[in-house]
Amino acid sequence: MIRDEEVRHIAHLARLELSEPDLARAARELGSILDYVKKLEAVDTADVEPEIHAVSISNVYRKDEPRPSLPRDEALAPAPSHDDKYFRVPKVIE
Amino acid sequence: MTTAPLHRLSALAVRDAVARGEVRASDVAEDVLGRIHGLDSKVRAFLRLDEDGARASAKAVDAKVAAKKPLGRLAGVTVAVKDVLCTRGVETTCASKILRGFVPPYDAHVVERLRAEDAILVGKTNLDEFAMGSSTENSAFHVTANPWDLSRVPGGSSGGSAAAIAADFAHLALGTDTGGSIRQPAALCGMTGLKPTYGRVSRYGLIAFASSLDQIGPMTGDVRDAALLLSVIAGRDARDSTSQPAPVPDYLASIEDGVKGFRLGVPREYFPESIQPAVRDRVRDAIDVYERLGAEIVDVSLPHTDYGIAAYYIVATSEASSNLARYDGVQYGIRADGARSLVEMTSRTRTQGFGPEVTRRILLGTYCLSSGYYDAYYLKGLRIRTLLRRDFDSAFAKVDAILCPTSPIPAFKIGEKVSDPLSMYLCDVFSVTANLAGIPGISIPCGFTAERLPVGLQVLGKPLGEETILRVARAYERETDWHLQRPPLD
C-alpha cells in the first residue's frame, strides 16, 4: 500500500502534476505493484552484492582531445524557445 | 534470378542480387515503399516514412553498382528503424508527445553503421512510448496491429518493427530490448528477434529507457539475416562506455554447423502451470526437434526466475525515472504553454507530454529511489539481479544454450490488458531475466496455436555467445518452415 500523500510527494519530486482522481488511481496501481514486489522479501540477500552493471567492464576513458562542438543554430534549433544566442526559459525567481 | 517479389526476399538475397546487378536498389525501394503504401493502413507499423531519404540512398547504391565501386554489406536492403533510435534530420519521438518535433542533429551509432553499409532506411516504426510496454498500445500516436490477426497486438515494445518484418514492409528492422521488447514481439509476430549481450551493440543514440538493460538488436525474417545485421551493428564504440571491446566474429561463418553434440538446457521454471498449453506444446515439439538433430537435452534449474519480474520492474523504472528527467521543456521537445513559473512549466510539460504508462513507471521508479526506500527496493532489486546472473552462470557451466518459451502467451486482443498493468508486466516473465543477467537471447518462430497465432522459441546463450545461439536457432529453422509462412494480409 502507498498513501496518497506519498504519491503526491513522489509526483512532485518527478515534476508530475496529478489531479485528485489520477492521484487516487496512481496510489492504487502503485500499491498493487509494490505488493507484488514484496515477494522479494522472501529471498535472503544478506550476503549478495548488488550488481549495477550486467557486464564487468571498468576503467573506460577518453583522451583529453577537443572535437568540434555543434554549430550554435543546430544546438538551439530543437528548443521550444530560443533566440539566436540563448535557450530561453520562464524567469526563475530567486 | 528469383521470381518472388522483392519485398519477400531475404536481406542476404537482396544484397547479393543488387551486387550482381540483377536487381536495382531503386526497384527494391519502390517495391517495398509500394507495399507499405498498400498495406500499412491496416497494420500501422510505421510512425513515419522517409521516402525521399530511402530513394536517395537507393539511387546512391545504384550509382555505386554502375561505377563498380565497393558495396556495403547491406547494399539495397531496406531497413525499418524503431523510433527510439536517433536519425539525423528525421524526427525521432519514442512514440511520445513530449518529443514531438524533435529532429536529432546526430545519428545513433547503429544508424551510422547501417548507412555505412549502404542500407536503405525506409522509416521509423511504432513502439510503446519510450519502449515501455508489451503491446505497442502505449504509443501516443496509434496502435499497431498484429499482421497475423489485425484485432490483436503485435507485442511490444518493438511492435512496429516486428509487424513491419512480418508484413514484409522491410527486409530488416532494428528493435530495442530492455525486458523482452525485441524477443516478445518477434514471438507474437512469428519472426526472428535477437537481443545481443549487454554492451555488444553501442547504445549511442538509443534514447534510454533503462540504461543498464537496454540493448539494440536485429529483427528479421530469418536467422541468417539476423546474423548479417548483427555483424553490421555489433562492436565497440568509443561513445558508449559500456560497449564491449571483444572482437566481432562473422556470425554467418559457423551458422550452418548444426547442434550435434551440443548440450541444450531446458529450465523447469520456464514451464509453469500458468503458461498457455499451446505455447508449451509448440516449444516442447521444438525441443524434440533438437533431440532428433543430435543435441543432448539437459534439465536445468534457474531457481530465481520467479523473482525476475519484480526485480526488473524495480531496476528498470528506477533508471527510467532518472533517464526521463531530461524532458523538462527546456532544450528540446514540447513545452506547455501558460506556465507562470519554472516549476510549473516543467511539471505541466511533463504531465501533458507523458502517457499513463510512462507516468506510472516514473512514479514507481522515483519511489524506489527515494529516501527511505532505496535499500528495500532499488538495492534489493540489484541483489536479486546478482542471483539471477548466478543462476545462469551455473546453468551455462553445464549447457551450451538454453531453450524455453519467449512469452507465456501468444498475441492477445488489442485492449485486453490495458486496464491491468500488472498482468501486462507478468507477460515478460521469460524475457526480463536475460536483460538482468546481460546475456543474449533470440526468439524464432516454432509453430502456431489453434487460432493460427505464432509461438516463439527462445534460445538463451552465455555472455557474448551470439554465435552459438544463432547456430542453434538456425539448426531448428533449417528443419522447419515456420519462418517462411506469411500472414494473410494481401
Place this chain on the structure above:
Amino acid sequence: MEWEAVIGCEVHCELSTKTKVFCPCEVRFGAEPNTLVCPVCLGMPGTLPVLNEQALVYAMRAAHALHCTVATHTKFDRKNYFYPDLPKGYQISQYDLPLSKVGWIDIGPPDRRKRIGITRVHLEEDTGKLLHEGADGESFLDMNRCGTPLIEIVSDPDLRTPDETFDYLKELRTTLLALGISDCNMEEGSLRCEPNVSIRPKGQAAFGTKTEIKNLNSFKNVRDALVYELERQRKLIESGGKVVQETLLWDAARGVTATMRSKESAHDYRYFPEPDLPPLNLSQQFIHDVLWSLPELPAVKRERYQRELGLPYYDSDVLVQEPEVARYFEETMNAGAPAKEASNWVMGEVLREAKDRKVEVGALPVTPARLAALIALVLGGTISVQAGREVFREMAATGGDPATIVEKKGLVQISDESALQSAVERAIAAHPQAAADVRAGKEKAMGAIVGAVMKETKGRANPKLASDLVRRTLGVS
C-alpha cells in the same frame, strides 16, 4: 555567554582540462554563449558520457595534495534534481564511493598553524549558466560551462573563525594553483566556496544548527559573510530564537545574508549508481604514478625556502602564493642572485610591476636572468639600490639589458674617493650643525650630510663610500 563558531567548507573547483569531463567539447571561459556545446553536454536524448582521463588525473592530483586516500574502487552516481541549467535532470557526481577520502591541509602562519581535515575530494560535472537579465519575464541559458570538470572538496567542520576560513581558502587555492589543474579564478567562478556555519556555547561538544551560504565570489566576501552570519546567529539565539537549517545567499552590496526562496528546502536527490559509466578500478601503480608526478607543493616549498635559503616565513609565503612567482624567484636565484636579494626584488619591484601591468610575472619583459644581472650590479656597487629601481622600471618598459641601461643613463655609481671628496666637503660646509652633532657622536646626524652628497650626485654616489668620507673628513671613525 561565550560562543564558538563551527565552520565547514564545500569548495568547487573547475579543472582546466582541454575538454569537458564527459564529452570532447572544449573548456574555455568567455566564449560566445552556446558555442561550446554538443549533443552529449546538452543532454540530448540517446547521448552517453565518456570519462576524460585527464580530468580523473587532475582530480587525483588534488586528492594527493590534500593527503587524501585515493580509492582503488570508485564510481559515478547520478544526483537527481530539476533545474534548467542541468540538462539531463541529473548531475553526474560521486556519492558513496568518492575518488578520495580523509585528508588534511595545514593553514596559517607558524604562530597559528592549524591542521584542517578534508572529508573528501570527488569528481563531478558543472552545470550551465542561467542568466536572469531577461527583461521580458524570461531567463537566458548558456550551456558552455555545462560538463566542465569540477572537483568538490569538502572540509571537516574544523574551522573556528572567519579568518581561519580565509586562511584555509587561501592555502587551498595556492595548492590547487601549484598543481596546475585550475586557474582558481573566483570572479570567473572557477573556484567557488560554500561555507556552512553554526555556533555553539564554547565548550559544548554538540553542533548547533547550521546554515549554508552561497553566492560568494571572493575570499573577502567569504570572510564578510561569515562575520555577518555568525553575528546574526548569535543575536537570534540570544534573543530566544532558533537557527533554521537553510541555504542563504550573500548580498555583497547590502552586506547581508538572505534566505533563498526558489529552491526546495527538503531535497531528495535520489542518488544511484550511474549505469552509463562503468566503475573505476584504479591500480596502485596508477595512483602512485599520479602521486610521483605532483610538483613541489607550496607548503613544502615554503619550508624549503625558510630552511635551505634562510628566508623569513613572510617571504616564503608571498613567493609560493602563485607558482609563476615561485618559479620566477627560483630562476632569478639560479641566475646567480642571492636568495634574500632575489626575494626582496621579486616581492617588491617584480610583483608591483606585474600588478600594475595586470600580467603574470612570467609575462614581464624583465626575465629572471636580467633581474639577476641587475641585482649583481647593485651588489657589486656599480649602481646604488635607488638607481637599481630606476633601471628596473626602464627594463620593464623597454625590455632592455640592465648594463646597457646603466651605461646609457649614466647611472654608474661614483666609487672614486677623489671624485666624491669635493662633494663631501661642500655637504659638510652646508650642514654645520649636523657636522657638529656627528663629531659629538650623534650617528643619526650622518643622514643629513650623506643625503646632501647623494642629492648633489643625483644618487650616483656610493652611499657607503660617501659615509666613510664624511666620517674621515670630520675626523670620526
